[in-house]
Amino acid sequence: MSDHGTVAWPPVPVATERLVLRPAEARDRAAFVDLFASPEVGTYIGGARPREELERAVPEVPGQRPGVFVAELDGTMIGFLTLLDRRDPERPGHVRPEGREAELGYMFLPQAWGHGYAAEACTAALEWFDGALPGEPIVLCTQTANDRAMRLATKLGFTEVERFEEYGAEQWFGVRRPR
Numbered sequence: 001m002s003d004h005g006t007v008a009w010p011p012v013p014v015a016t017e018r019l020v021l022r023p024a025e026a027r028d029r030a031a032f033v034d035l036f037a038s039p040e041v042g043t044y045i046g047g048a049r050p051r052e053e054l055e056r057a058v059p060e061v062p063g064q065r066p067g068v069f070v071a072e073l074d075g076t077m078i079g080f081l082t083l084l085d086r087r088d089p090e091r092p093g094h095v096r097p098e099g100r101e102a103e104l105g106y107m108f109l110p111q112a113w114g115h116g117y118a119a120e121a122c123t124a125a126l127e128w129f130d131g132a133l134p135g136e137p138i139v140l141c142t143q144t145a146n147d148r149a150m151r152l153a154t155k156l157g158f159t160e161v162e163r164f165e166e167y168g169a170e171q172w173f174g175v176r177r178p179r
Contacts, residue, residue, distance in 0.1 A: 007084060009067070011132070014127075016120050016121065016123075016124045018117070018120060019121055021069040021121060021124055021128070022070055022072060025061060026061045028062065028077040029062055032054075032080070035108075037049060037050070037051040041107055044142065044149070046167060067082050067083045067102075068082050069081045071106075078108055079108030080106065080107060081106040081121055082105040082106070083104055083126075083128075083129050084102055087100065092166060093164065095137055101137055101139045102137075102138045104122065104125070104138050104176075106118055106121070106122060108121075113148070118152055119152055119155055119156070126138065130178065135178045136178060137176065137178060139161075139173065139174065140173075141172065143169045143171060143172070144171065150172060153172070160172060
């Protein structure tokens with residue numbers, strides 16, 4: 001199986017009550033730069049990156065690869081999710097002997113925090129994933145210090161597999177088994 005299985009990409013946009021999940025477009029570039037330059041967003045992912053560096057490095061259409069969904073609210077990007085990236089077998093944390101499990105990742109702009117958008121977007125993306133790759137588990141890894149991410153993982157149905165040290169911090173690694 002390839003890294004993305006047999007998933008056709010890009011998919012039809014996924015609509016929720018308040019959001020649209022869709023592939024990235026050129027109009028999302030500024031929001032991608034804002035996300036990676038944000039000190040708040042960078043707290044649990046190794047820190048913010050310098051805006052000048054991002055302005056040079058971020059492509060015209062960022063996140064343009066299979067599995068990246070932009071979360072859009074009222075026509076504006078507020079965050080993004082990744083679903084089809086496969087966890088590197090060399091990293092700690094796996095539920096299959098060969099590794100390479102699909103991994104959920106997400107980042108939202110600070111102004112979108114606290115409104116339930118991440119939960120809404122992740123729930124819809126996981127439902128899409130279950131239809132696109134039935135029978136596949138999906139994993140999630142977050143720092144144990146990230147209380148919000150830990151609560152969301154539980155809410156989304158992830159159960160703890162293990163904890164380990166990586167990137168200088170304790171990590172929580174969980175799995176969501178196929179529905």
